[in-house]
Amino acid sequence: MVRNSRWDFRFLATETMLRLTKKADYGLMALKYLAEQALATGKTGAASAQSAKDIAEAYHIPPQLLAKILQTLARQGLLVSHAGTHGGYALARPATEINAFEVIRAIDGPLFITSCITIHGTCDLAGHCTIKEPLRKVNDSIKDLLAGIVIADLAETPDHEPSVTLAGGLVSIAL
Amino acid sequence: MVRNSRWDFRFLATETMLRLTKKADYGLMALKYLAEQALATGKTGAASAQSAKDIAEAYHIPPQLLAKILQTLARQGLLVSHAGTHGGYALARPATEINAFEVIRAIDGPLFITSCITIHGTCDLAGHCTIKEPLRKVNDSIKDLLAGIVIADLAETPDHEPSVTLAGGLVSIAL
DNA sequence: GGAATTCCGGACCATTGCAGTCCTAAGTGT
């Protein structure tokens, strides 16, 4: 099918729906940056640390905010941190072993799609809701999709841009 | 350091991340209901109309709110409405030709994932952002995933429950 | 024609979560 011949996005400025928070967004950017740096300098793991300030400046994002994001990321074990003069953050694992799903979950908390899925108590009409289960499947599909993307996919190899194309996930959904 | 190692999701009730609004949720439920009714009564299209009140009561959702959701749905052409004593709403198209993506978009507006995608002006750092493109791909994948689900998939065939399994979409993502 | 029924549309409000700031520790290297 896929019809929708008309589109008319004229006054559709509302923006909502399945939004990914900016924090998660920033988080991914930071991760990507770290991945690239680690690659560029050749240094592995904790050796090539970048300070929160550096990353923030590199992308022009609020330093304070980024700082806290990195903190939580570190707390969740995705990053290793090191204080002190040449401290900073570095990937806790190789860039090919950290996927987008983890990152997002670490920052925004678990959850997905509907209110009912994560905490069972939230939606009071969970009893009469008949759409819950199918939606959970969709939820899982998106999760798998996201889980199939590792941050190495996001990082560009300095000059050779084509490369990667690691065909992240292959998600099939059957209700 | 690498502290953490403890997880403590005790008070992680935040719920966020890729959330689908409750309005869209309700909308899907309503659509499903209408699909089932149309199927049960055999009547096609505008013949078997259900009032907003009826649907709201069937699922115990706020009538006034559902009313407005149905209104927008009708305005977008997914439903046909009819005022008057035995009026109400009915699917504008067969249940196999309305997909979840349309519904969600009709209710919550377009948009997806990041702020930058829909309106170009939103994210001020779109210039320096290197993650934008990959994310757009993810975005599209989710869209395709959603677009592969038609509301007929959600509706149960009255007794025979297995049936359907129309294996909605097959989405592969390659960055 | 009138009354009941149902949709339409906008205005309105309360809560909540997001985005972002600030400030005070506590580690760490020179």
Next chain:
DNA sequence: ACACTTAGGACTGCAATGGTCCGGAATTCC
């Protein structure tokens, strides 16, 4: 000692969501 950097909490402004209310217009039934 001192500069640098992470850690964590408290706090604020704002926008979106979820939900309500009301006056009006269409339609059908009597």
